[in-house]
Amino acid sequence: MRGADLLIEMLIAHDVDLIFGVPGDTNVPLYDAMRQAQDRLRHVMVRDERTGGFMADCFSRLSGRPAVMEVPSGAGAMYALPAIAEANFSSLPMILITSDTPLKMEAQGVITELECAKLFETVTKGSWQVKAAHKIPEYVRRAFRVATTGRPGAVHLVLPEDVLGAEVDPASVSLHADRNCTRFPAYPPQPRAQDVASLAEMLGTARQPLLIAGGGVNRGHAGALLREVAERFDVPVVNTITGQSALADDHPLAIGVIGDNGFHPHANRAVEEADLLVYLGCRMGSVVTVGWTFPEPSAKRLLVQVDIDPAALGNNSDNALNICADVCSVLQGLLSIDATAENPRQAWIDRLNNWRSEFWRHVQPELVDDSVPLKPQRVVKALNTHLEKKPYSILSDPGTPTPHMTRLLRLSNPDSTFIIPRAFGGLGYALPAVIGAWLARPDIRPVGLFGDGSFAMSLGELETIVRLDVPALLIHFNNGCFGWIKALQRLHGHNATYSVDFKQLDAAAIAAAFGLRAWHVRTPDEMEAAFAEAFAHPGPAFIDIEVESIADVAPPVMSWLRRLGRDPLDLKPEPGLRLADRAHP
Template sequence: MRTADAIVKLLIANDVEVVFGVPGDTSMIFHNAFEKHSEQIKYISCRDERHAAYMADTYARVSGKPGIVDVPSGGGLLYALPGLSEATSSSIPIICFSSDVPLSSEDTGALTELKQVELTKSITKWNTQIKLSSKVPQMIRKAFRVATAGRPGAVHISIPEDIHEHDYPFTDEDLSPANQKQLKSAPPLEEVEKVYELLSKSSRPIILAGGGVHLSGAYKELEQIAVNFSIPVGTSINGKGSIDERSPYSIGVIGVNGGTDETNNVVKEADFVLVLGSKLNNVTTVAKRIFSNFPTVVQVDISEDMLDLNIKTDLAIMSDIKSFLNELYLKMINKGHNKLDYTEWNKWHQSVVQEKFESAAKEVEKETNLVNPAKIIDLLDKHTEKNSLFVVDAGTQNPYMAAHFRIKNPGRRVVFDRGHGNLGYALSASIGAQFASPNSKVFSLFGDGSFAMSAGELETVSRLNLPIVFILLQNDSYGWIKKLHQLYYNERYIAVDFKQIDGAKIAEGFGIKSLKISSNEELEAGIKWAIHQNSPVFLDIIIERITDIIPPVTNWRADSKIDAKDREALTY
């Protein structure tokens, strides 16, 4: 059997249903193998390797299975690097297969020759080049295990063209699936006891849920503790969706990006913070300011690398989040923790959260010359189903979505690329989301800076007739950077402005129905129209200039109220 055929059979055996990729000279044999098995595995031909990797990334985030991306040698792998790095930084399991020049062409200066393993070393959990066909089953098993175990991330396998072509007597056992049972570490029971002791001494406890709750799938476990013991839950932007945000125990997103004075103040007033799967970086902690009252901090994470990294904790526990919450719940039940009364604490925190949404409502009603971005998110909140999925690029739409949109069903219903905040992510990544959850309505939100970096994948969407709603929030600038210039560089702008484009006509050129919206009065009808289409649609929305609004970014809103000379930009 050709090695390429064996690899495809192994992918099928490991429950891989879809692969995102781009063809190339050195991958023709591999692609021939995919064609031979096309009834069992779907190959999505993309227009760019970077976007193929983004699709695999979001497929993994939404499905909970490793995303698979296939790229050709040399430049193909180079283009995929942003997607691999984003996945590793955000703890998302993806497996990248890159073809390579034949072993006989190594060190000859062959076209596309590149030291591919060395290239990806710093942005993957593990990578290798396969030089013997006999090693293929072992390496594929390892790839699935490493990508998903512990703190997940990207892995990379480089396969020379002549290895793809090589015939080898693979056995049925060789082609059997890997054991993909996730290796989860349970917490030491004595440390769970310590957590309970610290918690029982508190009168104002909260839980801060990060992206680790999604990775562990610990939604029911988190909810049962929050509801049964009346403990409020806030989330980082990556942890958004860990709890139903309409729940009386939901605080909402905290931190800089999408956090508000109200939600951050709840954390500041807490005397006990249980941190679940969060890096606690400066974006989440507002440069550590939300811990300025020195609460007791317990941090739980699957990776030792994250523990005690940014905030000095009172107790750090390396454990799977779901396993930890199960043990803590049992401990609290056995100890009769439900007898502790947090009524006044909850009453206060709920009043503060109510103030947040009252402020948001006023922001939605604010009159603007062009479309008010807060109004876009408000209408999506009102008119979308609870199983809808949103893929959101960095930029203006990001903090509005984090702060104002309420997740109606626990789960990763909103995807943010917060590893690097790459522009150009959301348009293509929404394709991965649609394949991961074909029965969900998928929405992709991005700015015009991002659109210019990803417009080619509209052809992919049109070709596949995916019913995604694309929403371009156009303000003729790299809005986030321009706002930094306005606030912190005396309104001296450079390299941030560009001409307005006709996004609607561009989408129509790809065969996608589109609508241009430039006033608040047109907005609701346009969003309703888009939601009810069964084919891809594109809303080109001209939003208020970034210099005339202040998105819900904590330090921006605070600094806009003080003299320019006293402002200090946040260090990430």
């Protein structure tokens, strides 16, 4: 067997049934091996290594399995780096395979030669060059073991072309798989019994407790367990951006989104007033804590942090209890304890729900405002109407759509998911991510949300969507600028902006040229008709909507509103706060 054949057999043994990748000069032996195994393994050809990495990222999030991406040497490896970094720092297991230049030509100036193993060392859990074909099975087992254990993350294997082509007697190597490492987290760390008992006691005695669902809840597929614990202990739940959709939005204990970007004022108020905060799978970084200013320190408030990564525990806070464990294990442990709340919680829950109702009553005028250009809030309202009917995978870019989506999107179906990359916030994620989402959950339609800055970075994957016949519904927020950056420049630069505007394209025409069914929308009536037709259309659909820029009217970002002299926790926030009129140094 060639080294490439060994690699494919080892991947299949670890339950890999698809690989994302781009053909190149150095991976010809690998493609021949994949061709021969195509009845057991599917290769998804992508149009760019970075966007292919985003597909793999989303596939891993929704499937619970390590995703595999392969790229050729040189530029292919460099193009993949942003997506691998996002996956690694988002705690997602991904295995990147770089088919590299031949070892026998090392240091001779061969084209595309690059020290790829070193390139990825700082953005992966492990990056290794395989120097002999008979070592491939050993390195593949190590890759899966490292990617799926502890805090999951990305690993990188460099396989030189001559190693892929070298022949090995299969009897001289073991092709066994590490079966425990085909899903994540493998070997999940279990909490100490006394820690779970302490947490149960704290939940029982607190008067105003809150559970905070971070991204670890969603990545651990712990939503059902979270709901059971919240109901058993009668504790309200708030969530971070990456924890959104962990609990259905219409649940009486689901209060809303906390932190800086797209927050709910009533949810942030709840955090400030709680006497116990239990952070579940949350690193308590700058967005959740609004630059470590939220909530304000209080001797009367206890903090508990549950995280699979011991390095995250107490890194940014003085916690009363740290639990290093898999979130699912902790929640299951709580459910095994026969405990009830010592203090009545109904008044606390009623107060939070009254705040929540007041907020939603107040924002109704924004949701039905038919002014032109269309407000992003109005777009979310139209989207919510259609999302009520069945589950969807919602993929959002971290740019223009973020604040209004996290604040106003309503997902009541427990099988719906909302995913947004927040480790590095790179643009261009959502459009390719719909492909990974559909490959992971082919029975659930993916919906992608992105601005025109992101669209220009990933539009080549429209061809992939059409080629694979992905029934994606893509919603494009068209405002002719890098809206988030333009808004920041206005906030910090006396209303001066520079090099953030570009031509407002007819993106629907571009999508149609790739073969998608497409609509260009300017008015409310056009939008409602487009949404109805797009959701009824069984194939890939693209809605290009001209919207008001978040650089013109301040979006719901807590730190921005503070800078503008507003109370971000006001349940009746001033609508239409124009950045151009109110920005100051």
